[in-house]
Amino acid sequence: MTNTQDSEVETKSILCRFKSESGEIAGDMMDLPLSCTVEQLTLICNAILQNEEPVPYLFYANETEIKKSLESTLDINTLNTESVLDIVYEQQAIFKVHPVTRCTASIPGHAEAVISVSFSPDGRHLASGSGDTTVRFWDVLTQTPYKTCKGHNNWVLCIAWSPDSTKLASACKDGNIIIWSPENGAQLGKTMKGHKQWVTSLSWEPFHKNSECRYLASSSKDGDVRIWDTIMCTTIRTLSSHTKSVTVVRWGGSGLIYSASQDRSIKVWRAADGALCRTLEGHAHWVNTLALNTDYINRIGPFDPVKDTNKVISAENKDKLQEFALKRYEGVVATAGERLVSGSDDFTLFLWDPHKEKKPLARLTGHQQLVNDVKFSPDGRILASASFDKSIKLWEAKTGKFLGTLRGHVQAVYMVSFSADSRLLVSGSSDSTLKLWNIKSRQIEFDLPGHADEVYAVDWSTDGSRVASGGKDKVLKLWQN
Structure with missing residues (x-):
């Protein structure tokens, strides 16, 4: 039974759309698998925004930062798969400051x-x-x-x-x-x-x-x-x-x-x-x-x-x-x-x-x-x-x-x-x-x-x-x- 549930979760997807910090919608709605990772979200977001150079982003769902995948961020039990999930993206600093040592x-x-x-x-x-x-x-x-x-x-x-x-x-x-x-x-x-x-x-x-x-x-x-x-x-x-x-x-x-x-x-x-x-x-x-x-x-x-x-x-x-x-x-x-x-x-x-x-x-x-x-x-x-x-x-x-x-x-x-x-x-x-x-x-x-x-x-x-x-x-x- 557990195996079936696991495979269901793996294949489950959710209707999403990307939204900027200031509330502008980017691109169309799309079905994303719950296993979608931050790296994959970054690739999709860059493609939607047609960035010539890849830009690093932070992503939020229901005001919680997505650190690994959609699955690890969302509560699967209370998730309404009928509604649209807004994924808010924020641009990260492009450069990295080295620690002073x-x-x-x-x-x-x-x-x-x-x-x-x-x-x-x-x-x-x-x-x-x-x-x-x-x-x-x-x-x-x-x-x-x-x-x-x-x-x-x-x-x-x-x-x-x-x-x-x-x-x-x-x-x-x-x-x-x-x-x-x-x-x-x-x-x-x-x-x-x-x-x-x-x-x-x-x-x-x-x-x-x-x-x-x-x-x-x-x-x-x-x-x-x-x-x-x-x-x-x-x-x-x-x-x-x-x-x-x-x-x-x-x-x-x-x-x-x-x-x-x-x-x-x-x-x-x-x-x-x-x-x-x-x-x-x-x-x-x-x-x-x-x-x-x-x-x-x-x-x-x-x-x-x-x-x-x-x-x-x-x-x-x-x-x-x-x-x-x-x-x-x-x-x-x-x-x-x-x-x-x-x-x-x-x-x-x-x-x-x-x-x-x-x-x-x-x-x-x-x-x-x-x-x-x-x-x-x-x-x-x-x-x-x-x-x-x-x-x-x-x-x-x-x-x-x-x-x-x-x-x-x-x-x-x-x-x-x-x-x-x-x-x-x-x-x-x-x-x-x-x-x-x-x-x-x-x-x-x-x-x-x-x-x-x-x-x-x-x-x-x-x-x-x-x-x-x-x-x-x-x-x-x-x-x-």
């Missing part, structure tokens, strides 16, 4: 702790900000110090690259903001003053909104968010509504600015006129961190870090590149819009649809201590949150569903950074190590010791080739495969 350079230079490290969107430059009041540019290829920028008189707390990679903004504990040229380390324009206390975060207007890369938002302990014209070096707008220190600001791709504060709220502002659109409430303590599912796409702007490492933006090709950046942004927000996640001292995260809703879509619980950092994977599918409870948790970005915990650090985890293909994650911790995690297996791939003290900052280059880290030991380290 060793430290290739330990570069001294800073005289105090390295507080921030950041690769430029085009992957050609690397910058760091330190407690020694300087900003430094490093030569990525020769792995040596390149330029030291002096202009601040207090700790440099945050840095941010313009989306066209031509300018770096830095802000310090005195509340001053300076724009630098990565080519020669020169200060561009005058020091921008206005904040009454230290600046906590910087965010540029995305390239697809303005290819001039002229406007910058800053948040401060003084409770204000300011929008700056970085060419005139003046404040155009002050957004005041928070009652306590603003911890982070994010300039979204749809013309909205998001700010989080120690007053436990997140505010959504219209960048064009500074109007307050809505206040998002729910956290029981300070909101420390914000991330958008469009952060990566907004960060790389007009660049495709894998293909065009030498792309130069000229006045002639700006319009074309702006269109390219806009199309890519629209591709990311086509399915779920611009999603926001917030992490707090109350140990929780909230997932928001900030364009429409004041209420959170989901409350993400499980951390035992404050949430320090949160990032969406570049493909927008996964959320990673780092906490003082020594763990990193992974969540489904669309629903907030808990996926798993990454354990291995023995002290607080300060910061995480995804590889450009979303397959790997690197974390920096108070335990003086970096750890490299495999997102699929949720295991440590490599332990990266080497720092002599707490690791405050970590960044994975946009082309996936290297990781930079810095911390209390004043040394900048580069890690490669």
Whole structure:
């Protein structure tokens, strides 16, 4: 009897159709055997879409990823073979980032702790900000110090690259903001003053909104968010509504600015006129961190870090590149819009649809201590949150569903950074190590010791080739495969 049932299952087929993430039907309906594998689905999908080069896809049936075959994903007993099964396909990253396995350079230079490290969107430059009041540019290829920028008189707390990679903004504990040229380390324009206390975060207007890369938002302990014209070096707008220190600001791709504060709220502002659109409430303590599912796409702007490492933006090709950046942004927000996640001292995260809703879509619980950092994977599918409870948790970005915990650090985890293909994650911790995690297996791939003290900052280059880290030991380290 069992043999007959087995053979029935083997020969059973189901009526299917392929559907894109945004809901477009591809090709006609077809009968597929339940034994159809992911490899076979990939071949069929590529044929239907008439792709010249084969493209790797992820497939979902009833919101569950098909990992082996249709049979192993679907519940055969409850399956209605009369109805049509939608198989949703999502394009995977074409390239594969190799895991970083060793430290290739330990570069001294800073005289105090390295507080921030950041690769430029085009992957050609690397910058760091330190407690020694300087900003430094490093030569990525020769792995040596390149330029030291002096202009601040207090700790440099945050840095941010313009989306066209031509300018770096830095802000310090005195509340001053300076724009630098990565080519020669020169200060561009005058020091921008206005904040009454230290600046906590910087965010540029995305390239697809303005290819001039002229406007910058800053948040401060003084409770204000300011929008700056970085060419005139003046404040155009002050957004005041928070009652306590603003911890982070994010300039979204749809013309909205998001700010989080120690007053436990997140505010959504219209960048064009500074109007307050809505206040998002729910956290029981300070909101420390914000991330958008469009952060990566907004960060790389007009660049495709894998293909065009030498792309130069000229006045002639700006319009074309702006269109390219806009199309890519629209591709990311086509399915779920611009999603926001917030992490707090109350140990929780909230997932928001900030364009429409004041209420959170989901409350993400499980951390035992404050949430320090949160990032969406570049493909927008996964959320990673780092906490003082020594763990990193992974969540489904669309629903907030808990996926798993990454354990291995023995002290607080300060910061995480995804590889450009979303397959790997690197974390920096108070335990003086970096750890490299495999997102699929949720295991440590490599332990990266080497720092002599707490690791405050970590960044994975946009082309996936290297990781930079810095911390209390004043040394900048580069890690490669």
